[in-house]
């Protein structure tokens with residue numbers, strides 16, 4: 016099916032879904048995924064309420080201090096929090112060794128939420144389709160595949176190099192009955208390939224994710240544990256085998272980038288978390304040096320202190336939503352963000368009547384070359400609020416940001432001249 020046909024079908028879906036165009040939000044259905052997944056999307060929007068958790072789970076009540084606080088320097092308390100959140104919010108069971116990383120659930124969940132947005136907004140299909148992903152370095156918890164398969168019909172290949180983590184990851188898949196959805200694959204530490212596509216006989220996957228070992232050395236890891244007043248090599252900090260890699264996270268994700276330059280479209284989205292801001296900065300430079308224009312950057316903020324970042328890049332044509340692609344808030348990072356994928360065309364008061372404008376302007380379009388390569392896929396949409404309507408355009412497909420900017424400029428001139 017050509018891109019134009021798909022874009023028109025997508026638009027038709029929007030019309031069918033809304034019943035009457037012009038009375039509700041008209042944007043690609045994929046941008047509505049957050050609404051459909053609203054329970055998951057809002058789970059950790061507010062800080063976790065420990066007293067409420069203790070009422071719902073006796074094991075959590077047993078480790079909560081009488082003042083309602085949790086002792087984050089105590090690995091047992093941290094582990095119980097993870098177990099309780101997985102049980103209450105996702106219906107998942109988990110077994111973890113004391114000497115391996117215990118994942119904080121809200122942070123890991125944030126990565127899954129971002130992935131959903133990224134994948135939903137870079138496809139003409141409805142959100143909720145079957146997808147396959149690779150989790151590099153799944154850890155003892157196998158946390159990402161567990162969270163991903165709970166929320167979506169996703170399938171995972173989960174790798175690790177640490178025998179102890181692999182043993183527990185297999186156990187966690189099995190106690191949740193997910194053996195047919197998550198395949199654990201052992202990789203050799205000296206294997207130059209991070210992605211087991213050929214080992215597994217798989218041609219393509221939809222996404223790759225990883226929470227890489229952040230640190231360059233054990234001294235680096237110990238230093239970080241000291242700063243947080245936590246016991247080194249515990250469930251809170253992780254063991255050196257999990258957390259330390261030569262060259263740190265930048266080298267690890269750099270390896271993924273090199274591999275992606277060979278595999279290209281065999282993966283739609285290559286993504287990674289970053290624990291250090293300077294690594295992220297340097298990595299974005301590497302993407303640009305390699306001519307990769309279709310990328311997404313975001314930050315995961317949980318509580319007052321913990322901040323992590325994530326980057327995704329693609330060799331495909333589909334452009335992610337602004338929310339997925341340009342999620343860094345700080346103004347000094349604006350220059351590093353990818354080109355905008357949405358623009359506001361005009362606003363007008365609704366008492367002037369919206370129907371004729373809506374009927375004429377809500378349309379999808381594209382410019383194709385003779386061989387059916389889509390140069391620009393876009394959707395014009397109207398958002399109607401009580402007192403004001405906004406016309407916007409969303410860049411859906413293509414690599415030429417200049418073409419999208421010209422289109423937005425042209426629409427602005429044309430529409431504003433008719434107002």
Ligand SMILES: C[S@@+](CC[C@H](N)C(=O)[O-])C[C@H]1O[C@@H](n2cnc3c(N)ncnc32)[C@H](O)[C@@H]1O
Nearest residue numbers: 118151152153154174175176177226227228257
């Ligand atoms: C920071 S931990 C992340 C664990 C888990 N994904 C999480 O988010 O809690 C990094 C993981 O990567 C694994 N690892 C290190 N080198 C690897 C490699 N070359 N291939 C696959 N996994 C690797 C480590 O054993 C460790 O389990």
